[in-house]
Amino acid sequence: MIDGRYVAIDIGTVTCRMMIADVCAGQIHVLAKEYRITNLGEGVDATHILTSQAMQRVKAALTDFLAIRENFDTPENPVRQTMVVATSAARDAENAAEFYDMLAGLGLQLQVISGEEEAALTFAGATSRFVHQHVMVVDVGGGSTEISIGLAGEKPKFSHSFNVGCRRATERFLLSDPPAPSEIEAARAWMSNEFCDWFRNVQACICQPLDQMIAVAGTATTAVSIREAMREYDSSRVDMACVTLAQLREITTRLQALPLQERQQVVGLDPNRAPVIVAGMLILEEVMHAARQTAFTVSESDILSGIVIRCANAA
Structure with missing residues (x-):
């Protein structure tokens, strides 16, 4: 570089x-x-x-x-x-x-x-501190979710961009305030269907277990800031924090029961992210189910770091 x-x-x-x-x-x-x-x-x-x-x-x-x-x-x-x-x-x-x-x-x-380039840039940025580990990187966005699997620091062996994002899911399914149980169920079914087939095919080709799942971007960082009840966002407490599936479920259950006005008051949640955060948490949950993961590590190094790496390599 x-x-x-x-x-x-x-x-x-x-x-x-x-x-x-x-x-x-x-x-x-x-x-x-x-x-x-x-x-x-x-x-x-x-x-x-x-x-x-x-x-x-x-x-x-x-x-x-x-x-x-x-x-x-x-x-x-x-x-x-x-x-x-x-x-x-x-x-x-x-x-x-x-x-x-x-x-x-x-x-x-x-x-x-x-979507494929987005996943590759995110993988490069997110794995820079996980040298020699076999990892999965998950980036839940507003319109899509990128998932990449491979050896940290190298090009991912498996990568896919799913048209499953927190804004897309919210606008398609979560129309009530708060979301109705039937809407949550329909959103989960759609997400699960999108993720499970791909993971079945990938898992048949993977020769070694994952060392860990790495989650980047706003949904993942928000999970930590809500769990820790951060009145002011503290990057040092968020970066590299571990979130278990049980903790994520607890946060999702709490948020989906609240109308938007009350959700915007939750400590640790940016009020501007409140309209789409339930869908984001559901996506993370369904990825964990499909990938059979019980926890993830949050990384604040993401696509932005990947972009810097690409610029420096091409300079």
Whole structure:
């Protein structure tokens, strides 16, 4: 990897995030991380259209990000590259060209990446600290869930992007407030059907057991912050924390019983994530069932780290 300062921006279905990092002697040193819940994928599952309001929310977030980036782009340490990727919502949108043009107006070149590329970038970022371990990385997003299995630090041996995401599932199934038991059951059945066939095929080809399941992104980190009742998010307590299936079930059961207004008051839950968090927790549960896992480790190193690694390797 080439030493230098890099900026990674990930525009997801629910969140928009940025990481500024220095690469030195093959190590990533994070200087700043920012996120905004922008809900780019609002309504996209049904309409396949990015709304102007959603795109404007992303534009506002990116404008803030660029101002922060400017403070880190100094003569002594210039930003070598800024890589901007968009995932599920932009993949599904028929008017993605309009989104490209909007970002070009900000001086950003957007890359809408495939689900397979998203999974590969996430695997690279998430496994950098699990050298020689045989791991599964799970990234629950708003529009899709990426699952990769392989040896940490290498290309995954098995990888798949499922069109199962917390916003997509919420808009399809969880229509009542709070969700009705029949809606929860229908969502679980859909998720289980999507995951189980793939895992059956993969498990027949895997020669060694998993050392651990690694979960990244907002659903997984929220599980820890709720369990620990964090009034202020503490990355040092979230990163590398272990969550058992029993603990996850307890959190899911608690959240799904609450109407949205009460769910937004739960300590440890970002109120802006409350509308889709039940579906996110259900997805994590169903992945664990399908993969026969009883716990997962949360990693704050994810696709953003993978983007930085790719930039540094290509510089």
